[in-house]
Amino acid sequence: DQQVKQNSPSLSVQEGRISILNCDYTNSMFDYFLWYKKYPAEGPTFLISISSIKDKNEDGRFTVFLNKSAKHLSLHIVPSQPGDSAVYFCAAKKTSGSRLTFGEGTQLTVNP
Amino acid sequence: GAGVSQSPSNKVTEKGKDVELRCDPISGHTALYWYRQSLGQGLEFLIYFQGNSAPDKSGLPSDRFSAERTGGSVSTLTIQRTQQEDSAVYLCASSLDWDISGYTFGSGTRLTVV
Numbered sequence: 001d002q003q004v005k006q007n008s009p010s011l012s013v014q015e016g017r018i019s020i021l022n023c024d025y026t027n028s029m030f031d032y033f034l035w036y037k038k039y040p041a042e043g044p045t046f047l048i049s050i051s052s053i054k055d056k057n058e059d060g061r062f063t064v065f066l067n068k069s070a071k072h073l074s075l076h077i078v079p080s081q082p083g084d085s086a087v088y089f090c091a092a093k094k095t096s097g098s099r100l101t102f103g104e105g106t107q108l109t110v111n112p
Numbered sequence: 113g114a115g116v117s118q119s120p121s122n123k124v125t126e127k128g129k130d131v132e133l134r135c136d137p138i139s140g141h142t143a144l145y146w147y148r149q150s151l152g153q154g155l156e157f158l159i160y161f162q163g164n165s166a167p168d169k170s171g172l173p174s175d176r177f178s179a180e181r182t183g184g185s186v187s188t189l190t191i192q193r194t195q196q197e198d199s200a201v202y203l204c205a206s207s208l209d210w211d212i213s214g215y216t217f218g219s220g221t222r223l224t225v226v
Contacts, residue, residue: 006154046215049214089154098160099160100157
């Protein structure tokens with residue numbers, strides 16, 4: 001039962017354009033969402049998060065949008081840079097506890 | 113240490129052998145998690161330690177897998193009688209009880225069962 005799904009295994013964009021990565025979830029008990037970035041041979045690193053009481057959180061070039069009614073969140077990167085090329089994981093946390101449930105990841109490639 | 117340290121970084125083992133993977137969490141972090149990433153898959157939860165509470169073992173795929181955390185610090189994940197489907201990157205992470213940035217991950221141990 002995949003409670004967090006990232007339906008696009010890969011995404012390719014041109015440098016300077018916007019990258020949009022999508023994530024859907026099924027469990028209504030999730031109240032906190034995070035995005036992690038992973039380079040090859042490294043562990044995932046935290047990128048940005050959002051609480052379910054918000055619908056948008058912005059940090060520099062990165063913005064996360066949350067649509068609770070649709071159980072959908074997205075990560076926008078603008079402008080995209082070649083160094084953004086990595087696997088991006090969406091993760092969700094339930095109201096109680098600190099365990100995270102991760103999606104399958106999306107490989108983003110930003111072409112110079 | 114400054115980050116989460118995992119050892120070994122790579123491990124090749126023969127099918128049927130036992131392996132031990134080690135994780136040194138960030139000092140002071142009360143929570144420790146093990147995940148694995150199989151080829152082309154997402155991060156699969158294995159086990160979670162929180163302070164002195166009984167661990168959440170609900171993600172362990174079979175009774176060949178076990179983990180312990182000694183003294184609330186270092187953790188060892190043991191896989192007995194390894195199978196080829198155990199081949200994956202095993203990631204350890206630690207955190208304070210809860211932090212808005214979630215976990216800090218180690219670089220992982222790439223396990224290959226031949």
